[in-house]
Amino acid sequence: MAPKSLRLSKSRFLAGLQCHKQLWWRVHEPDAPELVPDAALRNVLNQGNEVGRRAREYVPGGELVDLPFYEFDNKVAQTRRGPRGYGVVEVKATNSLKPEHLPDVALQVHVLRRAGLPVERAAVMHLNPECRYPDLSNLFAREDVSAPVEGVLLGLPDELAAQQRMLEGPLPQVPIGDHCTRPHDCPFLERCWPKLPDHHVSSLYRIERKKALQYEADGYATIYDLPSDLELSVIHQRQVRAVTAGRMVVEPALAGALVQFASPLAFLDFETVSLAIPRWDGCRPWQNVPVQFSCHAEERGRGLVHYEWLADGAGDPRPALAEALVAACAGARKVVAYYASFERDCIRQLAEAVPRLAKELQRIEKKLVDLLPLVRNHVYHPDFGGSFSIKRTLPALVPGLSYADLKIGDGETATLELMHLMFSEELSPVERVELREALLRYCERDTWAMVKMLAKLRTLVAEQLELF
Ligand code: SF4
Structure with missing residues (x-):
């Protein structure tokens, strides 16, 4: 038997399926800094735990076998039941069955059979994208995976033996390749991939x-x-x-493309949260729901006016957000967004969730104009580095303006902090105020960035005209 520290667990085995080198590091360097879960991963794990807890309520008569891992005999005794043989059900917090779920289930079937339990069926129980709150009776969908799991089981003992052998030797040589990001990003990318x-x-x-x-x-x-x-x-x-x-290269056609950005403009940006288990009417699992917006609006006699709205607490934010949004965009002829399909989706969702404002919201949707293709199709600065995300284009086009001075500087962190603000009961009142402020300033920067970027593009056109 392998020494205790080299023994495989389910997660180790799955890491080894992706790459033996990754598994070797996970086992021999369990305290490696790369293995500390970041905020995004912690969020996925937390939501996964919540889904697991919920899933148990959907198995009538189910009982959690929650004994310490070393109480093997008691676990087997507690699990022993069922005249129709045994079935394994793996719960996944995803909206569909994925190929990487199969070896996960197969390993459990393998272990149970080796422990003497005649497992006959295997299924994956995942979140159901058809489910709509408040009817959570169909929150989960089950897919029978008995047949494909039997296929995976054929090669499984050899793979287990290979992993165990490999772990007893030195770090294996594995070339980098597609497997480094599939099915998951390997935590050791920076160690293996050349700069x-x-x-x-x-x-x-x-x-x-x-x-x-x-x-x-x-x-x-x-x-x-x-x-x-x-x-x-x-x-x-x-x-x-x-x-x-x-x-920087600027195409002459930029001047014509700018015509659609007709004043008075409103510059709009949403932030969303995404919940595995929906909480608000009409929402499905993992739906991105808008909970915050920032809007810089050009107003006659007042110049550029800033509007903002941010959810407070766990209640449905959409009615109040929609009302504030309609008021903020009231005077706009065009509504500017960066990657407008995201804002379009948010506005459509709001129109569905708040029917009394549907007409006004549809009017806002019709006014959307997208700054991203304007840049992508007419401008390139060497500092874009092959990306047209606003985080790359902003500092290149508007030197001195970036997200570097903010407490929250990227969308992923903003989403996690929004969840924290709305659903965490651990925040003190002071922390709550500080977090709200950081989130407001982040979203404000997104719309301010668009204001400055559009101004810069207009300057570029003016400079071109002067040249001719
Ligand atoms: S980066 Fe690629 S080669 Fe290196 S450990 Fe990870 S998966 Fe393996």
């Missing part, structure tokens, strides 16, 4: 990994190395031109 030079070919906007590898194999490591007769998309061509010239 790429600036403007590496993989930084071409949304380039497929396969294509970047091919460019590399052809001897083109960076954008500077690409031959001039290479066939490239229009955006890639602009990126190559900007990078090789070392300065």
Whole structure:
């Protein structure tokens, strides 16, 4: 038998399926800093625990066997029941069955059979995307995976033995590849992946990994190395031109595209939370629900006026948010967003959730204009680094303005902190005030960024006209 510290658990085995090297580090360096779960992972784990707890309520007569892990005999005795043989049900906090769930179930079937239990059926019980609050009777959907699990079981003993052998030896040599991010991002990416030079070919906007590898194999490591007769998309061509010239490229068509941004404008941004188990009417599992917005609105006689709204507490925020939104956008001819399909989705949700304001909300939706394609189709700055996210484009287009000075500086953290603010009972009143302030300033920065970016684009057009 393997020494205690080298024994496999379910999560270790699944990590080993992704990569033996990752498993080796997990086992031999359990205190590695990369293995400390970050806020995003902690949120997923917390919500997963809540889903597991809920799932037990959906199994009539079910009882939690919650004995310490070393009480093997008592666990087996408590689990022994059922004249129809045994079934294993794995609960997953996802909205669908995923291929990586199968080895997870298979390992449990393997262990139970080796312990002498004749397991005959296996199922995955996942969240049901058709479920709508408040009717949670169909919160879960079950899928029978008995047949595919039997397939996985065929190779499982060999894989277990291989993992155990590997763990007793030195760190295995495993080349980097697609497996580093599938099915999950490996925590050791920074250890294995080489630091790429600036403007590496993989930084071409949304380039497929396969294509970047091919460019590399052809001897083109960076954008500077690409031959001039290479066939490239229009955006890639602009990126190559900007990078090789070392300065921003602005297309003459920008002037025409700016016409749709007709004043008075409102600049709008939402923040959302996503709950595994829905809490508000009409919501499904993991739905992104708007709970905050910031809006800078141009108003006659008042200049640029800032409106903001942020949920307080666990109640349904949508009616009050929708009302504040309608008031904020009341005078706008066009409503500017960055990646407007997100704002469109939020506004549609609000219209469904608050029918008395549906007409006004639909009017706002019709006024949406998107700043992101305006930049993507007309401008490239070498500092964009192949990304048109506002976090990359803002500091390049508006030097001195970024998210670096804020307590909350990215959308993922904002979402987690919003959940904290709304649902945590552990916050003191002072912490609550501070967190609200940090969230308000973050969302405000998003709309202020759009104000400044649009102004910059107009300046660029004016400069072009002066040149002609
Ligand atoms: S980065 Fe890739 S090769 Fe390195 S341990 Fe992780 S999965 Fe394995």
